[in-house]
Every structure is written in C-alpha cells, then in structure tokens.
Amino acid sequence: MFKPLDPLLHSELRLAVVSLLISTEEAEFPYIREQTGATAGNLSVQIDKLSAAGYIEVEKTFKGRKPCTLCRITPAGVKAFEEYVEALKSYLKVKTK
Amino acid sequence: MFKPLDPLLHSELRLAVVSLLISTEEAEFPYIREQTGATAGNLSVQIDKLSAAGYIEVEKTFKGRKPCTLCRITPAGVKAFEEYVEALKSYLKVKTK
DNA sequence: GTAGAGAAGTTTATAATATAAACCAAATTA
DNA sequence: TAATTTGGTTTATATTATAAACTTCTCTAC
Numbered sequence: 001m002f003k004p005l006d007p008l009l010h011s012e013l014r015l016a017v018v019s020l021l022i023s024t025e026e027a028e029f030p031y032i033r034e035q036t037g038a039t040a041g042n043l044s045v046q047i048d049k050l051s052a053a054g055y056i057e058v059e060k061t062f063k064g065r066k067p068c069t070l071c072r073i074t075p076a077g078v079k080a081f082e083e084y085v086e087a088l089k090s091y092l093k094v095k096t097k
Numbered sequence: 098m099f100k101p102l103d104p105l106l107h108s109e110l111r112l113a114v115v116s117l118l119i120s121t122e123e124a125e126f127p128y129i130r131e132q133t134g135a136t137a138g139n140l141s142v143q144i145d146k147l148s149a150a151g152y153i154e155v156e157k158t159f160k161g162r163k164p165c166t167l168c169r170i171t172p173a174g175v176k177a178f179e180e181y182v183e184a185l186k187s188y189l190k191v192k193t194k
Numbered sequence: 195g196t197a198g199a200g201a202a203g204t205t206t207a208t209a210a211t212a213t214a215a216a217c218c219a220a221a222t223t224a
Numbered sequence: 225t226a227a228t229t230t231g232g233t234t235t236a237t238a239t240t241a242t243a244a245a246c247t248t249c250t251c252t253a254c
Contacts (some may be wrong), residue, residue: 010109011211012107012212017188039214040232044231046212092166092185109241126249127201137204138204138205140203142204162251192233
C-alpha cells in the first residue's frame with residue numbers, strides 16, 4: 001500500500017539540493033546555500049551524504065583564486081529522485097484510489 | 098523557493114497514517130498497523146504525536162470486551178496534509194518551472 | 195480455577211539523523 | 225599587518241524514529 005521512501009531523499013534539505021540540481025544541472029555551493037537557506041555546515045554534511053551515495057558529484061575547482069565547490073546530479077541521483085517521487089504518490093493519491 | 102515541510106508530517110509512518118485516515122475517515126489501531134506495516138510500539142508513539150498536534154482524534158472504545166482504539170482525522174489534520182502536499186510540490190515540480 | 199497463549203497497546207531504551215556551533219584556511223580590505 | 229570576509233569542514237548536541245521490553249486483559253485448555 002505505502003511504498004518505502006528512500007531515507008536519503010526523505011530529508012528536507014537533501015531533497016531541496018537534489019531537486020535544485022535536477023533543474024540546474026550543476027550549481028556552486030554558495031548558490032545552493034542561498035537557494036535552500038541552509039547553514040553552510042548543514043549543507044556541507046548533506047552534500048557529503050548525497051555524494052557518498054552517488055546521487056551527486058562534487059568537483060572542487062577554483063574561480064580565479066577562490067575555491068569553488070561545484071555540484072552536479074548523477075544519473076543515479078535522477079533515478080533515485082524519480083523513484084522517490086513515484087513512491088511519494090502512494091502517500092498522496094490515497095483520496096483518488 | 099522551497100517551502101518548509103511540516104516536520105510532523107514529514108515522517109514516513111506519520112504521513113502514511115494521516116494519508117490512510119484521510120481516505121478512510123476512521124480506522125482501528127490494528128488495521129492501521131497492518132496497512133502501514135509498522136510495529137505496534139512505533140505506531141503508538143506516532144499516533145500520540147499526531148493526536149497531540151490535533152491532527153487526529155483518538156477514541157478508546159470497546160469491541161465486545163476487547164479494547165479498540167479508533168483513530169479519526171480532524172479538520173486540522175486535513176488542512177495540514179493539504180499544506181504539506183502543497184509545500185512538497187515546490188520540491189517536485191522544479192523541472193517544470 | 196488457574197496456567198499458558200494471544201491480542202492490544204504503552205513505555206522506555208537505543209540508534210540514527212538533522213542541525214548549528216565552533217573551527218580552519220585563504221584571500222581581500224582597511 | 226590586522227581585521228574581515230569568503231568558502232567551506234568538523235564536531236558536538238539535540239531531536240527523532242524505531243523496536244524491544246513490558247503491561248493488562250481475555251480466552252482457551254487442562
């Protein structure tokens with residue numbers, strides 16, 4: 001009846017990050033921080049988790065002399081997101097059974 | 098950009114319970130347990146939280162001589178669920194901006 | 195009638211998670 | 225060159241989810 005929800009995506013901040021990356025293809029750390037309103041610490045931790053799971057790729061480059069952390073969604077991340085949305089529907093569409 | 102998600106509903110089991118109650122109007126504890134696959138302990142805790150928040154009503158009756166815990170969604174619960182779904186959309190519809 | 199099994203939950207202990215505070219290093223500005 | 229800002233990471237804490245252990249009652253079976 002209710003499909004299990006990927007615990008990695010069932011987190012407000014991580015879901016926002018993945019959602020954002022799906023729409024933008026890639027984004028820099030400060031931009032993600034701004035869009036999600038998260039603290040840098042929290043964001044850093046959640047990005048690590050998504051990266052460890054292979055849902056996103058993190059590339060540390062430079063922008064001139066400043067460090068620049070670039071995040072990109074992976075195919076696995078897209079798939080996980082789609083499955084999560086699909087699973088969510090089992091919780092949301094109950095009325096229209 | 099991303100709307101905050103009611104933490105009380107952003108929980109797999111509690112969301113399942115509320116979702117179930119919205120579709121069935123009222124349900125007994127063992128039935129909810131069966132439908133959600135939760136352990137009795139976990140379900141009891143989560144039902145308490147939903148009840149404390151006023152999202153559901155819990156009535157302890159009897160069925161013959163056996164105790165029977167009946168749960169019912171409240172208007173506040175319906176409203177919270179609808180708002181949660183609305184907020185969720187900000188995370189899911191990014192592609193179609 | 196009482197010993198054991200089962201149903202219906204509740205309480206409590208533990209494990210996992212989210213979150214921010216504290217910290218670090220480099221670069222820019224005063 | 226001292227202070228401030230930028231761009232993060234690490235670590236400590238507080239919250240949450242979850243299941244294990246326990247309680248109470250009922251129903252059989254002896």
